Amino acid sequence: MSLPSHPHDTLFRALVSAPPLAAALLADYLPVPVAALLDPDMPPEHVEGTFIDEEGARSQCDALFQARLRTGKPLHIYALVEHKSHIDETTPLQLLGYMVNIWRRDLAKGTGGLRPIVPLVFYHGRQEWRVPLSVAAMVDAPEVLAPYVRDFAYTLHDLGRIAPERLSRDPEVRSALVTLAVATTTDMGPEDLDLIGAALVADGVMERVILRYLAAVQDLTPTAMETSLRRTQPERWEVLMGTMAETWIEQGLSEGLSQGRAEGKAELLLRQMERRFGEVPDTVRTRVTGATTDELDAWSDVLLEAATLEDVVALAPQR
Numbered sequence: 402m403s404l405p406s407h408p409h410d411t412l413f414r415a416l417v418s419a420p421p422l423a424a425a426l427l428a429d430y431l432p433v434p435v436a437a438l439l440d441p442d443m444p445p446e447h448v449e450g451t452f453i454d455e456e457g458a459r460s461q462c463d464a465l466f467q468a469r470l471r472t473g474k475p476l477h478i479y480a481l482v483e484h485k486s487h488i489d490e491t492t493p494l495q496l497l498g499y500m501v502n503i504w505r506r507d508l509a510k511g512t513g514g515l516r517p518i519v520p521l522v523f524y525h526g527r528q529e530w531r532v533p534l535s536v537a538a539m540v541d542a543p544e545v546l547a548p549y550v551r552d553f554a555y556t557l558h559d560l561g562r563i564a565p566e567r568l569s570r571d572p573e574v575r576s577a578l579v580t581l582a583v584a585t586t587t588d589m590g591p592e593d594l595d596l597i598g599a600a601l602v603a604d605g606v607m608e609r610v611i612l613r614y615l616a617a618v619q620d621l622t623p624t625a626m627e628t629s630l631r632r633t634q635p636e637r638w639e640v641l642m643g644t645m646a647e648t649w650i651e652q653g654l655s656e657g658l659s660q661g662r663a664e665g666k667a668e669l670l671l672r673q674m675e676r677r678f679g680e681v682p683d684t685v686r687t688r689v690t691g692a693t694t695d696e697l698d699a700w701s702d703v704l705l706e707a708a709t710l711e712d713v714v715a716l717a718p719q720r
Contacts, residue, residue: 408617409484409581410462415610416577417447417464417480422606425571427466427478430558435519438476440469445478452479452502457495460485465503477503477518481555484585488528493536496520497553520555525581530559561585565596573607576600580611584618591629594621598633601641609644616648623649623669639676646673650701664690666697670704678710685714 417423424444428436439445445466453461466478481496489495504515524530533539535554542550560568560582568582569575579600583593597615601608615621626645630638649669667690674681674689681689689700700713707713 408614409482411617412577412580412610412614413462413464413482415607416574417466419573419606420444420447422571422574422577423447423464423466425569425574426480429569429571429574430521430523430556431478431519432556438470440471440473443469452499452506453481453495454498457499460489461495463499475512475516477516478521479503479518480521480523482581483522483524483526484581485526488526488530488532490532490539492522492532493534493539493553493555496522496555497536500553522555522557523560523578523581524557525560525585527561527585529562530557565600572600572602573605576602576605576611577607580614584615589619589621591625594625594629595633598629598641601634603637608641612641612644613648616645621645622665623672642672643676650704666694666701667692670697670700673704674710674713677704678713681710685710 416426427445431439445468448465448467450465451458451463452465453463461484462482464480466480468476468478470476479500481499483489483492500518500520503518507516534557535552537550537552537554540550560578563582565575565579565582568578576597580597583589583596597611601611615626623642623646627638627642630641634641646669649666650673670689671681671686674685689697692700703713
């Protein structure tokens, strides 16, 4: 099943697709009794694909792992990331549906019988999670019917209610989970941004992914981002701002910019010109600040390729 990519999806899939980081994530978040049953000689292996439906794809992303028990029997570990802005009481039923999709796939492959699935739900919304932790808990039935109602329980990890330093023992996994935990709303404050910046691991697998994620999901100004990175990454803030700038420029080229964001786009282009070529003449500054959104797109395209500021000026759109 192939579904459109979402920024949350991109961040989480980058995390689970790197075997060392996926192993660290599961080591931190699998229930201890389950982890004790796993064969230490066969680390859980990430399985490509998704099992959520089209409706769930708007607010969820998932990852399936194949594992083996010490007995030699196979096991599935299924991680679901829930990033709705509101609590959905039907999550246990949705999760059960995704588990059924996994079992149907297994049967179609002729694996023989149903493999046990251990579900993990990662939630990074602002509201406290008050959803039942099993399908059985949703069923209003007398005790005598208990034998007919299976739990289909899951383990919840509410990222927003775990201290940032305790989110993972692995620094890169922690950086990704910190980002998911605090970058859920459009009203991120300087403290939230600083938490993410401080958690970044230099030249790690997740660093660039996290910065691109922030550019995609947050309406951050270059000034706010630079101010935070100067505080949290004083030795590397310029390099990190370069990654953010590349992403903002790409977004502008692919999605277009509304007139209301033209001022911010012009500010970003001027900063990039100054970083690459030094002081920008007033004549060029005036042209950039007065440009339309289409013209700013063209400036961005030229800036990525030009070797000198003169080349940018020569190739930029003429009025």
